[in-house]
Amino acid sequence: MTRSKTLIIFFSRTGRTRRLAQRLAQLLGADVEEIECPRYRLGLFGWWRYLRAGFNSVQGNVPRIKDLQKNPADYDRILLGTPIWTSYPSLPIRAFLKDTPKLSANVAAFLTYGGQSEPDKAFNMMADMLGQPIKHRLAIKTEDGKLPDMDAKAARFANILESAA
Numbered sequence: 001m002t003r004s005k006t007l008i009i010f011f012s013r014t015g016r017t018r019r020l021a022q023r024l025a026q027l028l029g030a031d032v033e034e035i036e037c038p039r040y041r042l043g044l045f046g047w048w049r050y051l052r053a054g055f056n057s058v059q060g061n062v063p064r065i066k067d068l069q070k071n072p073a074d075y076d077r078i079l080l081g082t083p084i085w086t087s088y089p090s091l092p093i094r095a096f097l098k099d100t101p102k103l104s105a106n107v108a109a110f111l112t113y114g115g116q117s118e119p120d121k122a123f124n125m126m127a128d129m130l131g132q133p134i135k136h137r138l139a140i141k142t143e144d145g146k147l148p149d150m151d152a153k154a155a156r157f158a159n160i161l162e163s164a165a
């Protein structure tokens with residue numbers, strides 16, 4: 001059986017979703033595209049950018065993101081990854097979804113979150129914006145800033161995706 005050609009497109013501000021994306025990429029042999037969004041970058045004025053992220057997210061004020069290096073149309077499976085912001089997918093992934101024509105690939109999604117929200121609300125918004133269903137979903141709640149059992153959860157998710165392919 002040939003393996004699905006997989007692209008993982010994700011945004012991460014403080015690195016948790018990035019760690020999960022990298023683990024899934026190893027497990028699935030996937031290419032990775034990290035969405036870059038200078039408006040919410042960490043570093044100098046990081047605290048201000050955090051507040052701005054919250055305000056903008058509530059308002060649905062979608063930022064500019066840098067152009068992707070890879071073409072989603074070259075892949076037959078796409079995984080979208082994001083943290084939850086104010087109950088919804090982070091604004092940078094919303095910026096990507098807003099400008100993306102319907103994908104021909106199978107789409108799955110993963111997210112990390114602090115625990116104050118219902119993950120399906122964010123997954124459902126992603127599916128709505130995309131205009132196609134997202135059946136396979138992985139949500140990991142942080143504990144003390146870490147992702148508990150990330151390796152085991154990622155491996156289980158990767159197995160589900162591989163057996164569904």
Ligand SMILES: Cc1cc2nc3c(=O)[nH]c(=O)nc-3n(C[C@H](O)[C@H](O)[C@H](O)COP(=O)(O)O)c2cc1C
Pocket residue numbers: 011012013014015016017018050053054057082083084085086087088112113114115116117142
């Ligand atoms: C602006 C902002 C809003 C957030 N809103 C929520 C929220 O509504 N619910 C929740 O469970 N976590 C919320 N979080 C926490 C993040 O989802 C969580 O820390 C996530 O793991 C961060 O991922 P990252 O390290 O990849 O950026 C928020 C974080 C930020 C920066």
